[in-house]
Amino acid sequence: MQTSPLLQISGESGGGQLLRSALALSMVTGTPFRMVNIRGKRPKPGLMRQHLTCVKAAAEICEAAVDGAALGSVELVFAPGKVRAGDYAFSIGSGGSTTLVFQTLLPALLYAAGDSMLRIEGGTHNPLAPPFEFIAQCFLPQLHGLGVKASVALEKHGFMQAGGGVLTASVSPIKKWKKLKLMERGELQETFGRVLHAHLHREIAEREIATAARVLEWEADRIALRYANDSTGPGNALLLGACFANVCEISSGIAQMGKSAESVATGAAKGLKSYLASSAPVGVHLADQLLLPMSLAGGGQYLTRPLSDHTRTNIELIEKFLPVRFQVEDETAGVKRVSVHPAS
16 A cells, blocks of 8 residues: 655744644645654744644544654654544643644544544633634634534633633534635624633723723723633633624734733734724634635635735645645735635
8 A cells, every 4th residue: 555755844934833734734635744843933842732732632533653742842753544533522731722723623524424523621712822702703604604514612711821621513524615705804793892701800801991992992881891700710811803794803812921901902902903904804813724724625715914924834834735826916005815726
């Protein structure tokens, strides 16, 4: 039996996203890979707990042969087997992101022979990761338009550092891919804000609400305060969103030690304000997350703002695994057209 050659990948210029994309694409295509210098430019290079959970979870659902799956490892060899449907439970063992583990496993499970259920324990609202609401309201609705049948539910909130949150998901096999075309936002349906607040002084949330309302020029009562006291440890997440007929965007801020309530709120509010000031339907984070499913569909296009280095690195990786080519073109000032086509 002929096996695919080992794809060589440098992880130095990318963060955990490069590893997660490589795992997802490897499982879908059956292509083994070796990644060296994993997260090489990060302050703490190598695999952290949430990356290690992604590796072990991916290995379990496709019975992969793996070398280098250890905390701090800067080199990994991953040789996938056949993806198997099933009921799976994974625990990160920290406040690491459950949503990123879900996004790693989702593409592969779309190609399994039957329905799958996931239960992932860890953080549900993390810095540098999409919060649960982004997955439910921004990411998955776009995939539904591509023919994907998948849903998520929040069983329990989890924040840094304690974790203990639970995300559950159901995934059905893809029947037929449809191509994405997201060129207009459509009519504005609602703008919203909420603070998820757990085991901290109420004043922190009130300062966030006041600051975000001032930056966005909203009335403060447009931002709701909701307690998430089911969480194991203290935490706070500010979610600011705008939903249009064709797309939804959420800008988030996560409370962290040493970061003021005003700083958390200002960052989240400026993120949404910047999105609303542009005409591009796809925000910078969604632009990155749509690349892989759009490629699996064999084509598609969307308008977004100037691409991050994160997104460009992801494009380069996808083109190594799949017979597709991306084009990034100027549409109007500050707006880019991203399209993907079968490689000729």
